[in-house]
Amino acid sequence: MKQREDVSYIVSHQYTDEQYLTTPDFLMRKDVLVSHIPGSGVTKSRNNAIKLATAEISVIADDDVRYKDEWIDMLKNTFNADPELDMAIFKIKTLDGEPDYRAYPSAPAEFKELSSVCSIEIAFRTARLKELNLNFDERFGVGSKLLIGSEERIFMHDCVKAGLKIKYFPEYLVQHPYLSTVKAIPKYDSRLNRITGAIDARINGWVALPKSIFGTFKNAADIIAHKKNPLNYFFHRFYAALYILITK
Numbered sequence: 001m002k003q004r005e006d007v008s009y010i011v012s013h014q015y016t017d018e019q020y021l022t023t024p025d026f027l028m029r030k031d032v033l034v035s036h037i038p039g040s041g042v043t044k045s046r047n048n049a050i051k052l053a054t055a056e057i058s059v060i061a062d063d064d065v066r067y068k069d070e071w072i073d074m075l076k077n078t079f080n081a082d083p084e085l086d087m088a089i090f091k092i093k094t095l096d097g098e099p100d101y102r103a104y105p106s107a108p109a110e111f112k113e114l115s116s117v118c119s120i121e122i123a124f125r126t127a128r129l130k131e132l133n134l135n136f137d138e139r140f141g142v143g144s145k146l147l148i149g150s151e152e153r154i155f156m157h158d159c160v161k162a163g164l165k166i167k168y169f170p171e172y173l174v175q176h177p178y179l180s181t182v183k184a185i186p187k188y189d190s191r192l193n194r195i196t197g198a199i200d201a202r203i204n205g206w207v208a209l210p211k212s213i214f215g216t217f218k219n220a221a222d223i224i225a226h227k228k229n230p231l232n233y234f235f236h237r238f239y240a241a242l243y244i245l246i247t248k
Contacts (some may be wrong), residue, residue, distance in 0.1 A: 012045040034217040041143035043136035060119040066175040084163040090173035098178040111166035188228040197237035201244035208241040
């Protein structure tokens, strides 16, 4: 990480054993804050970083991403140009020779909640999120006990519901390999089935339970075509929906 006077870093480090409570020498810099927290779960770590953040604008980074100076300058200019902008969504640039990360719109647009978003595409005014107490739902995300993904979907739902001004810009913010954890999971895998039920319950409430039944009948032929058992699909979708409804 090259130092810039206008950029600082928070490394939220999770540990499950105190033997890992060490900070590498290359992180011993004035622009880096390392925070050690016990446990596991990417959303718990992100919430810890948001709590500690003091910069006007924050981005969420992973350990396999890269930034360029011109992208950081673009980010600052975007927010400076619109003081009422609370959150911006940008593009991910993949590695040379890889396909585009996704089919991005070519023009700026207001964010629509059903759009797919990755955490590393997001930038936001830190104080605004803290003012509204907006955090990631720690039941979702890699490292959670049951639901390994879609934490961004829930986070963006909460941000829209809270009234944030959110806009997409067709500019690159970060570089990341094309393949991701969720992309590598096959369709109708039990992990994805649980996410389907959990998202439905988190957004729509108790109606997610009967929808698990109807959804199983609706997708039965496709589930079988993918050599999966519709009863297993129903069980995992229903169980995850119930889990969300009875937990906080």
